[in-house]
Amino acid sequence: MKRSAAYVTLLSALVLASSIEAVDAANDLTIEGIHEKEQRLATAISSYGYQKEKLIADAWCSAFVWRKTKDGLQPITHGVFQGLSCGADSTSKEVRDEIEKLRKQYQFFHWHLAFPDVFRCTDGNESPENERAGWSGGFDVILGNPPWVRQELLKPIKQLLVVFQSFASTADSSVYFLERALDATRLNGRLAMLTPNKWFRANYAERLRTVLRECAHVHLLVDFGHSRNLFPDADTFPAAVVFEPSLSAVPDDTTALFVQAHDSDRERHSMQELIGHHFVRVPHSNLRGNRWQLESEAESKLLDCLMTRGQQLGSILDRPIFRGLLSGLNEAFYVDSTLRRALTATDPSCETFSKGFSVVEMLRGGYRFGTRNGTSLFHLVRTTLGHGHRLKMRKPRRQYSQRPILPFIRT
Numbered sequence: 001m002k003r004s005a006a007y008v009t010l011l012s013a014l015v016l017a018s019s020i021e022a023v024d025a026a027n028d029l030t031i032e033g034i035h036e037k038e039q040r041l042a043t044a045i046s047s048y049g050y051q052k053e054k055l056i057a058d059a060w061c062s063a064f065v066w067r068k069t070k071d072g073l074q075p076i077t078h079g080v081f082q083g084l085s086c087g088a089d090s091t092s093k094e095v096r097d098e099i100e101k102l103r104k105q106y107q108f109f110h111w112h113l114a115f116p117d118v119f120r121c122t123d124g125n126e127s128p129e130n131e132r133a134g135w136s137g138g139f140d141v142i143l144g145n146p147p148w149v150r151q152e153l154l155k156p157i158k159q160l161l162v163v164f165q166s167f168a169s170t171a172d173s174s175v176y177f178l179e180r181a182l183d184a185t186r187l188n189g190r191l192a193m194l195t196p197n198k199w200f201r202a203n204y205a206e207r208l209r210t211v212l213r214e215c216a217h218v219h220l221l222v223d224f225g226h227s228r229n230l231f232p233d234a235d236t237f238p239a240a241v242v243f244e245p246s247l248s249a250v251p252d253d254t255t256a257l258f259v260q261a262h263d264s265d266r267e268r269h270s271m272q273e274l275i276g277h278h279f280v281r282v283p284h285s286n287l288r289g290n291r292w293q294l295e296s297e298a299e300s301k302l303l304d305c306l307m308t309r310g311q312q313l314g315s316i317l318d319r320p321i322f323r324g325l326l327s328g329l330n331e332a333f334y335v336d337s338t339l340r341r342a343l344t345a346t347d348p349s350c351e352t353f354s355k356g357f358s359v360v361e362m363l364r365g366g367y368r369f370g371t372r373n374g375t376s377l378f379h380l381v382r383t384t385l386g387h388g389h390r391l392k393m394r395k396p397r398r399q400y401s402q403r404p405i406l407p408f409i410r411t
Contacts, residue, residue, distance in 0.1 A: 019044035020117045050113065055099070056084050057110040062102045064160065073098055106160075111135070111184065119184075129187060130245075132165075132215065138186030138245070145194040146177035148236075151204075166208035175199055175208045178241075182216060185245050190219075197223050197239035200292055210289030217244040218256040218287060221294065222275070225262035252285035258294045 023040045027033035044050060063076035073094055074080070080091055102108075112119045112135060119135045122128050129136040151172050154161065161167050166179045174195035185191045199205035200223065212218060220242040227236055257279040265274060286293035286300065293300045314321055344350045 019047065019050070020115075024117070052084075054110065054113055055096075056081070057113060058099050058103045058108055059084055061106070061108045062099045065102055065106055066098070115139075130183060133183035138184055138189060140186060140189045142181050142185050142189070142191045142193075144177065144181060144192075147173055148196055149173035165211050166205070168204040168207060170204040171208070172196065172198075172204075175205055178208060179211060182211070182243060182245055185243075187245055187247065189245060191243045191245070192241065194238060194240050197225070197237050200239065200294065206289050209287065209292060212243065213284065213287050213289060214249045215246055217246050217250045217254065218242075218284065219244060220257050220259070220275070221282075222259045222261050223294070225260070227263055229263055250284055252283060254284045255281040256284065256287065258282045 023037055026037035026040055028037050059076050066075045068075050112121045118137050120137045121135050128134055151170050164176050164179050166175050181191050199208055222240040224230055224238040227238055230238055259274050259279045261274050280296050282294055
């Protein structure tokens, strides 16, 4: 998008913006006005200028997913792209059909075409307000609760996500939604999102935290912790965040408000009271890429002392520390009553570490498994999942001195 925007002429952008403004200007308080608005929108979308810019943008995106084979269609090259941009298009019908097929398959979305009155692309002689995104403008306010998608489910499109500055192979979808929303918000605007809270501290979000420190003023961070009642029928780790885009890193002494709003906190106080009175002021100097210190000043000093002077567990033990079995497959943890009886019949030791859920969950016939005996757990998981899954014990990437060393399952 950033590079393709450089080829969009300022005149075309103005014409498109004018067309959309005409659509918005139509009176939609009457049936006749709604039909008039529909007609104006259809006219704008079917115009030569819109279709031309859409083809250019689709061609640019297609170049990244084009299947290049010896006997296949000619891929989108710089020359082909320039021809489209200058109006001297000589691409074949087959190439255009392939572009259209890829557009539908990957659902290309072009911000400057979907919202030409919000995002203004420059003509190459003018620097954009948002250098990261390559455009000027943006939304005044973005509110969102983007899909919570685990990184394992992003595998089919992961090769396309490397364009994000915050890309990490193990990052979940919230990382990319936050970066894109930051780009789509204008300077002095506001971005508010409800996301998982794990990116506050997870290693996979170090690049995202760096982007936010360099390009955003963090106004509010609300950590709901491990919430069991914020969403009905959902066991989640949510957070609410409010950012403001910035051209450069804000001063270190600029503060953000950090609010702990765990289930127990919200039982005692309303959200308005928590945000208004029960907050911690966190200077942006504490919001570093490698670590966000969200604790109070006293707690931060204590944690720094432990990190610098504390003795790591690995230096005390005379044996390696293992993280246990790694799998993100819930079936390795949660089994129904029928399977539980079959497992315990095969191996009676399973009975000692199968634990029932709460009364409500027990009525649904659910059991969860956990053990400190890695061997027994391995046998249980192997039996549950079958021999088609590869499971192995792995050493940790680093030593953990502040965490109990217990086997757990994760991919």
